[in-house]
Amino acid sequence: MLFTIFNSLLAVLLTYSMGMLYYGFYRIGNARIHRRVGPPLWQNVIDNIKLFAKREAPGHGIMFHLGPVIMTAGTITSMLFVPFLKDSAWLQGFSSYGNLILLIYLMVVGPLGNALAVGVSGVPFGVMGVTRGLTRLIGLEVPFFLSVALLMSGSGTISISEIMMAQDSFSNWNMMAHPAAFIVSLFSFVGMMGASPFDVVGAPVEVYSGPQAEFGGKYLGFLAAQRVMFSMVKLILWVDLFLGGATNVFILMAKSFALFFFYFIVGAAFPRFKTEQAVDFMLKLPLIIGIGAVLVRFWSL
């Protein structure tokens, strides 16, 4: 039991530090694209500590306090059901007790809790942001479900660990074995990570940063920390499902950074969709590829 608790704490620490490192790279990379020098690599950590060191934070009752807590709890719970490594006792969390379906459910708990908190604050910009976020979620989830369904039926299991273990060589990686599922999932991946062209919800110039409009000080600190951790959870999940998993932390970092780099390039290259355009887009090309792949799959069964 102690080992599991230690492992869970280690997972939180690892995702936080890796996430801050990646997002530090993200800011420097963006600055270089703009031909700027950019902030230091650890600027996100400094920002985060500064936010926790603010003396004040606005309050709007108990539900408002709970919003960032539910969001962070949702992230950490999701994290604990994602195995980080294969063939290892380390960094497994509670993944042996969970599966992919449970994880899909857990991943939307945080945003819904946060939506309640924003609603309580009564800030119209925040409520607009949440409405946009949940609308976008509809667009993102459908192709994601299709790709996950394809993967589960292709692997014959709903356990993430078993899906990961089955990918023992490069040709067996699910991105090679099930390319249609991988391509469809990448659309959702870019959207879930909040990159352009799907970043209308939280972009700083869009209705004043959307759902986070009313959160300042420690609340914003919590949300910033959970955002980088949640991004890492998604990166690690994609590594587990499609990139053959990782046998040690360095391979995990290499593979997850490759995915992060893809997200960074897409985000830097594309302009922003409006909310409806984002949903329309997701319900066209990715959905058609996804449904086509599902039909082919069930035809061949």
Place this chain on the structure above:
Amino acid sequence: MDNLNKKDKAQLKELKSPMAVVDWAVNWFRKQSIFMLAYGTGCGAIEIPPTVTARYDAERFGVRGAATPRQADVIVLSGYLAVKTLKRVIRTYEQMQEPKYVIALGSCPINGGMYWDSYNTIKQLDRYLPVDVTVAGCMPRPEAVLEGFMALKDKIQRGEAEGARDYRDNIEKYKNNQKEIFGDKMLPGYTCDWYFSDGGSF
């Protein structure tokens, strides 16, 4: 860390008690991460975009834009303030979270500048809000704006950028000054209730 320059290291060596070191460290984080709310009131608004974009790149000093007053550390008031604008500025300032700072750009917030005899602009901003740094000029160029941020950073590190505390402690004085120009069109009481010890007497 590279960000710990010689001045920082010299200051750190002089500190005696552990609590002083903690305060120093907290201030260091505060000065290295400044979220700016650029309130474009006058001609100075045009100086902010080059300050934060490729040419002058304020982000290398940890200065970045904030989307809302709740998230901001510093409000940059860039130029003259009409009485009507000042109302919005005060409301925005009161929504910000402590510790919070004010940077005023140009001559207008200092002494009225070229609007010294205008009937509807204020002449001295620090009568109505606690100004931490003023950057003189008509208008100050981005280099001067960055110099203003450096001055603010020094002030934060020394623990002297406590304008917000001054505003809270002397709220009656500031509100009376504000009332002089707003008259019966004063801001609603709930914007500043929490500053008063008796829950709102203004």
